[in-house]
Amino acid sequence: MPDRPLAHAMTDWSSRMRDRSAVEAQYSTTDRLSRRRSIWGPGPEGVDPNVLLRDAIVALHPRHAVEIGCGTGALAASVCRVLPSCDYLATDLSPAMVAATAAHGVRAEVSDAGSLPVPDGWADVVVAAWMLYHVPDLDGVLREVARVLAPDGTLLAVTNGDRHLATLLADVGVGPAQTQFSSENGAASLREHFGEVSQRDVETLATFPDHGAATAYLDTIDPTLGAALPAFQGPRSDAGFTTIFTARNPRPF
Template sequence: MSQLNDPDYVREQYATETNLETRRAVWQPTADGLDPATEALRAIDRALVGDAHVLEVGCGTGVMAEQINALPGVTLVAVDFSARFVEMTAARGVDAREADICYLPFEDASFDVVFAGWMLYHVRDLERALNEVRRVLRPGGTFVAVTNGNDHLAELRIEAGKTREITQFSSETGESVLRRRFADVRRHDLETRAVFGDHAAAQAYLDSAPNGGELPFFEGEREYAGHVTVFEAR
């Protein structure tokens, strides 16, 4: 099992919001102004027909949950592995609960839409997690998932003496994995940008993630390419 999928490590990594916010702060839209979270929200909105029940798994600090919750006609439940993240999401006025995607505490066919943003590469049993998503989705429901590609920040990691981060659910593998459970899978690939004001900011980003490495000192600002995919499956 990779450290990235180790439940104990994941629990420690997200015991507080510090690591997540360190990484979130550096990301900028694509060159043509597109933001992955906004594109995911649009995908969710497209899937809504009248009043709809939506589940977000891995809600983090609740930034996305708050936006989903504001969509007309939505009844949202957000879950996360981290008690701290559940607390933060609930403070935004969202029905937030502590739960594991591998054992979702919901009846079959409970939701019209399920959203998982940047979290499927963390689950310890991807097959079971996706089976649970499929189980709680109603017939004809939509699963929206966001993940990173193998080239995401590859240049930064290589400069720090590491290799590209290859995960179990990525831009490269996500489509084939989802097609085993969904007849219609669509993708939107986005070339994002991470902008670091100085060396310390870039090193802090590396330190916030597993096996970050040591980045040689540099002066001034630097930008590194990211790669993100928004999947829509139904």
């Protein structure tokens, strides 16, 4: 088992997740995010939250949509394929992520989520998938989202819960991955800026073909973590806990 210094180093998960220089380094290239995304699949319900999110966006038939923290652009590309007439603007802090998204033929711009390059009320939909735990000023970003949304617009925000990958993290001596915007606390933050908030919780499953795949995954989070994973034979699976929030009636900013 890992020694206590490692456990201590990773305990303040929430601060680490929104440290600007750590976030910029983490997403300076697409490879760490792509590796992490590749091991996830549906859980016991057979539901993939990425598909659920895409379908939720499409069902709203937005004329204008803004995605913040678009990553490699997989979601943006899948929405634009189904809704070619939607003016979809994908944004991210990372130039590498924006380049990867633009390579799908999606309109993409480098932008901090706290200062979006669109006028007041422009967007019918704003999407924030697995990124609100990274922003240093969550309240400021939600205020900016409310600014760019039309009065009848919708924010779709996805995040993970405190139990996400808890079995794998426990094996390397790390406590629950609690963040500032989680399945458990996200609704309270959203209610400060939206009149109506609902959530759909989805259990997912990470499948690691072998020990090397699990250590490689952990190393994308922190290079000290993979080395702390005790040996195991064959594949292993660990549960993930994800939530899709739907927030309507943005409060006047």
